[in-house]
Amino acid sequence: MDIPARTSVLQRVPFFGGLEEDQLATVAREAHERPLKKDETLFQQGEEATHGYVLGWGRLRLDQTTPDGQNVVLRYMGPGDLVGTVAVLRRIPFPATPVALEDGLALSWSAPRLAELMERFPKIALNAIGVIGGRIEELQARLQAIATQRVERRIASTLLRLANQSGRRTEAGVEIPFPVSRQDLAEMTATTLHTVSRTLSAWDQQGIVESRRSSHLVIRHPHRLVEIAEQG
Amino acid sequence: MDIPARTSVLQRVPFFGGLEEDQLATVAREAHERPLKKDETLFQQGEEATHGYVLGWGRLRLDQTTPDGQNVVLRYMGPGDLVGTVAVLRRIPFPATPVALEDGLALSWSAPRLAELMERFPKIALNAIGVIGGRIEELQARLQAIATQRVERRIASTLLRLANQSGRRTEAGVEIPFPVSRQDLAEMTATTLHTVSRTLSAWDQQGIVESRRSSHLVIRHPHRLVEIAEQG
DNA sequence: CACTGCAATTGCTGCAACGCAAATAAGACG
DNA sequence: CGTCTTATTTGCGTTGCAGCAATTGCAGTG
Numbered sequence: 185m186d187i188p189a190r191t192s193v194l195q196r197v198p199f200f201g202g203l204e205e206d207q208l209a210t211v212a213r214e215a216h217e218r219p220l221k222k223d224e225t226l227f228q229q230g231e232e233a234t235h236g237y238v239l240g241w242g243r244l245r246l247d248q249t250t251p252d253g254q255n256v257v258l259r260y261m262g263p264g265d266l267v268g269t270v271a272v273l274r275r276i277p278f279p280a281t282p283v284a285l286e287d288g289l290a291l292s293w294s295a296p297r298l299a300e301l302m303e304r305f306p307k308i309a310l311n312a313i314g315v316i317g318g319r320i321e322e323l324q325a326r327l328q329a330i331a332t333q334r335v336e337r338r339i340a341s342t343l344l345r346l347a348n349q350s351g352r353r354t355e356a357g358v359e360i361p362f363p364v365s366r367q368d369l370a371e372m373t374a375t376t377l378h379t380v381s382r383t384l385s386a387w388d389q390q391g392i393v394e395s396r397r398s399s400h401l402v403i404r405h406p407h408r409l410v411e412i413a414e415q416g
Numbered sequence: 417m418d419i420p421a422r423t424s425v426l427q428r429v430p431f432f433g434g435l436e437e438d439q440l441a442t443v444a445r446e447a448h449e450r451p452l453k454k455d456e457t458l459f460q461q462g463e464e465a466t467h468g469y470v471l472g473w474g475r476l477r478l479d480q481t482t483p484d485g486q487n488v489v490l491r492y493m494g495p496g497d498l499v500g501t502v503a504v505l506r507r508i509p510f511p512a513t514p515v516a517l518e519d520g521l522a523l524s525w526s527a528p529r530l531a532e533l534m535e536r537f538p539k540i541a542l543n544a545i546g547v548i549g550g551r552i553e554e555l556q557a558r559l560q561a562i563a564t565q566r567v568e569r570r571i572a573s574t575l576l577r578l579a580n581q582s583g584r585r586t587e588a589g590v591e592i593p594f595p596v597s598r599q600d601l602a603e604m605t606a607t608t609l610h611t612v613s614r615t616l617s618a619w620d621q622q623g624i625v626e627s628r629r630s631s632h633l634v635i636r637h638p639h640r641l642v643e644i645a646e647q648g
Numbered sequence: 649c650a651c652t653g654c655a656a657t658t659g660c661t662g663c664a665a666c667g668c669a670a671a672t673a674a675g676a677c678g
Numbered sequence: 679c680g681t682c683t684t685a686t687t688t689g690c691g692t693t694g695c696a697g698c699a700a701t702t703g704c705a706g707t708g
Contacts, residue, residue, distance in 0.1 A: 250564060273546075306535070332488070374559075375665075378688085379665060598656065611694090614657080617657070
């Protein structure tokens, strides 16, 4: 990918928001490219955070594993998202593992480079605060949801969030354009794949969603889900 | 409080870490003082974030209320903690309400002042990233706990965390030096006050904790709690 | 000192959701 | 085209925990 191409990717990255075209070009020049194949991991939870990444295209799932082997899906990430950069800035090991859901490409900068960039462009540090703050908000929202809502409602909210973040409009409804297994949904909503399966089956029969095996999820009637999410 | 006194408070604030004595004095000079009485709120969730605060002394409980009236305790805060500052930097309304658990004092800076300080001392922006990152970590840990552990274990972990953050060693064990109601614990561990009550009663009878009505919580045998927390 | 109000305790009941297990379907691969 | 593997469905039994309600105990107030 040449520098102008990289630059245009970086233009859509909030982390670099407010930088001039030529400044972005500078940033772009100093990046390394890291191609990603489906199912590949960008790095491993626990590794030393030597590089920070920006996802150019593709999709990632961010997994966190507990000491006793349980898994939690922290978030899904798409083009323009920051991956692992917070860990680099805080000088702590990566707290989670990003897994590629499809082929993609990430741009990376080494830890010293990042520090240098932030020093040269103070705007970046402010942007970082905004990005991280957004994640805090999201985490707090999920915490609240898990703490106070019951499973059906959480699943509905999660589907709607996925649809808003990455849904594609089709004649049949809103489609979620990457594979999401029952296990994934279970780990996102803090329940079991059994319960997710039952819930989706029920919704499928009611015509709210289309969730046949192995095809992408389609939400036929988002407003029905909204009803469930808002007050179940 | 005079400037040297303020300065010595700020020395223990990670947000201002790495600043020179005279720089801290500058920061201190530009602060406003805000005395706090027990049960008073520093600001209200939803208000515009015009000022950022640092807690000089005293203790706060940070509450978040859902649209439907449910309450979640986000965290307890003590001297040196940052309150509401993230919201100021992100230019969003305060996402939660800090309630004073005892008389205390906060220092505050207006939004423009804070922006100016960060510009003048870029180190502050980096510190902010560190502080916020720490909160993300804590939130993720809680998310994991709620998602994968059962109630007894979560209560044990929460008590241990409180003890580590603010516990005082006494002959009887480790004391938590501010009042924590069953309701509070319930909101922290995502359960009901009933279940918390039952659990603490059981532990009290087993001699693990001392949790009589209206006296401060005392953890007699932290290691027993650790056992419960680590593998229940 | 009695009264009032709030926090905590505790027994009981019901249910949402978990866990197991067996059946089923669908891709993947040779 | 058959076989293997993996994801999903679904029935059934179990249970952790919430929800309700009645009681108790403590603290502050007049």
